[in-house]
Amino acid sequence: MSIQILKFGGTALLNQQRRSNAISQVKRALSMGITPVIVVSAMGRYGNPYSTDSLVQLLNQPSDANYTLIASCGEVISASLFSNLLEQEGIPSKCITGLDSGVYTTNSKTASSILYVDPSHIQYHIQQGMIPVVAGFQGSSVYGEITTLSRGGSDTTAAALGHALHAQEIILYTDVPGIMTADPDIVKDAKIVTHLSYEAALLLASKGARVLHPEAVNWASKYQTPIKVTSFDNQTTDEGTFIGTLTNPCDKKITYSLTSKPFNKESSTVSIVIDPLSESVFFSNFLKKVLHQNHIYSLSCTHGSIEFQILTRLEKSIVSFLHEIIDKECIYHSHQHPLYI
Ligand SMILES: Nc1ncnc2c1ncn2[C@@H]1O[C@H](COP(=O)(O)OP(=O)(O)O)[C@@H](O)[C@H]1O
Ligand SMILES: N[C@@H](CC(=O)OP(=O)(O)O)C(=O)O
Structure with missing residues (x-):
């Protein structure tokens, strides 16, 4: 059955x-x-x-x-x-x-x-x-x-x-059509992320993306049960974000998503999550360079995510700004490097 x-x-x-x-x-x-x-x-x-x-x-x-x-x-x-x-x-x-x-x-x-x-x-x-x-x-x-x-x-x-x-x-x-490169409520032109590893989904959910609960990822990954996040009005289950074990090399394309959550009363943590199973080292080095060129200095950089602490009132504008520059760079480089989304 x-x-x-x-x-x-x-x-x-x-x-x-x-x-x-x-x-x-x-x-x-x-x-x-x-x-x-x-x-x-x-x-x-x-x-x-x-x-x-x-x-x-x-x-x-x-x-x-x-x-x-x-x-x-x-x-x-x-x-x-x-x-x-x-x-x-x-x-x-x-x-x-x-x-x-x-x-x-x-x-x-x-x-x-x-x-x-x-x-x-x-x-x-x-x-x-x-x-x-x-x-x-x-x-x-x-x-x-x-x-x-x-x-x-x-x-x-x-x-x-x-x-x-x-x-x-x-x-x-x-x-929403699936997990997006940022909360579409904040970033109107956020794009769908078609594939995510359990590791990246867990990071994203724990760092504030309300579309998915971190505990759900933990349960699903125990038996490697795939999760699909999709819209209630999608006609087929092919549409949406697949979360699971990534076996096809095409599924390992560079994948990022921005998220944020409250840190304390006045400040929030904004995270750029980069799928650790994609070409993440190469991509995070590239991102750090781009952020540096834009005078944005990260608070911490761990395997799979780059984080910033900012005033909560600036949260939405910082997320939108970061999304814009990362998206622009990805589009520019996608012609030269097949791994860019
Ligand atoms: N990265 C993201 N991708 C997609 N949606 C996101 C993301 N981050 C936050 N969201 C928000 O999550 C919402 C869906 O989660 P939720 O409100 O819990 O829905 P549901 O009631 O269907 O469980 C979307 O409406 C969207 O605004
Ligand atoms: N109704 C509960 C549980 C839940 O998961 O809701 P939703 O799937 O709509 O996020 C809540 O609002 O927290």
């Missing part, structure tokens, strides 16, 4: 049109003889009624227990609605919460970590001919209490289930 984990993020479930796109993606998998296991996030973002942020804002100075319970509700609503949509299309399905998904976590209430997954309950429903729709971002403590993962943790649920069910692939459906 060929299992694919299809994870739909909050952005991919934002409205009726997107939810119907998501149902089409499930049908596409079924038509290819794949057994899909669905993982859903809470629908939408702050302001949308059932999003995680909207739900937690209902409480005033909540205790950990109250925060966890309300934070878990968005995914439960989503799982039940998604399962109902499948049933309306004549696709038998079973919605599953963190209490019965077999996802066991630590008990740190607001940001638990997955310890292990017992896939037997999900497997039982698959054997009964049901499509499991699992509420992401949650699990159960060993005492049987509901727990929630760190924010963005539905990616981790998807990857941990992928690992436990020996899935052939984990597909993360979101509102």
Whole structure:
């Protein structure tokens, strides 16, 4: 049996049109003889009624227990609605919460970590001919209490289930075409990165790119399960970013992506992540030269990333500026060196 984990993020479930796109993606998998296991996030973002942020804002100075319970509700609503949509299309399905998904976590209430997954309950429903729709971002403590993962943790649920069910692939459906050379919210002409090694994806996610959770990369890399990050409206799964073991030399093209995250109250860390499996030494030396010519001096330069610490109010403009100069140099050199993207 060929299992694919299809994870739909909050952005991919934002409205009726997107939810119907998501149902089409499930049908596409079924038509290819794949057994899909669905993982859903809470629908939408702050302001949308059932999003995680909207739900937690209902409480005033909540205790950990109250925060966890309300934070878990968005995914439960989503799982039940998604399962109902499948049933309306004549696709038998079973919605599953963190209490019965077999996802066991630590008990740190607001940001638990997955310890292990017992896939037997999900497997039982698959054997009964049901499509499991699992509420992401949650699990159960060993005492049987509901727990929630760190924010963005539905990616981790998807990857941990992928690992436990020996899935052939984990597909993360979101509102961008894939992992880009920078957050497209900041850099409008950011380009798609077609291939990334687990190492680079982990670096990028840990250094702030919210499109992917670092823990998800860790789970996927345990059995080398490939991850695809793609848009909810892509027609085929060929589009998007492939994260996995790079075997084809063409996949090892020089790959970079810019990201940033808060360092303290006033400052942020901006990172240029360069895939350590591509021609990274050559590229980072070249980048350092270009940055130097532009009077930009890095804070630290480690294997796979160059970092700067800057005032938070300058974050977006610095990311845009760095992207512009790196992109310009890459385009210029791509005519001379086939490894440039
Ligand atoms: N390098 C990047 N490539 C693509 N998207 C990025 C990147 N860095 C940050 N993002 C942001 O991540 C968002 C998708 O992640 P998220 O909001 O968690 O979506 P979802 O709800 O689908 O999980 C995009 O809308 C984009 O603004
Ligand atoms: N709903 C949770 C979990 C999650 O992963 O959401 P999303 O897939 O939309 O980033 C959050 O907002 O943190």
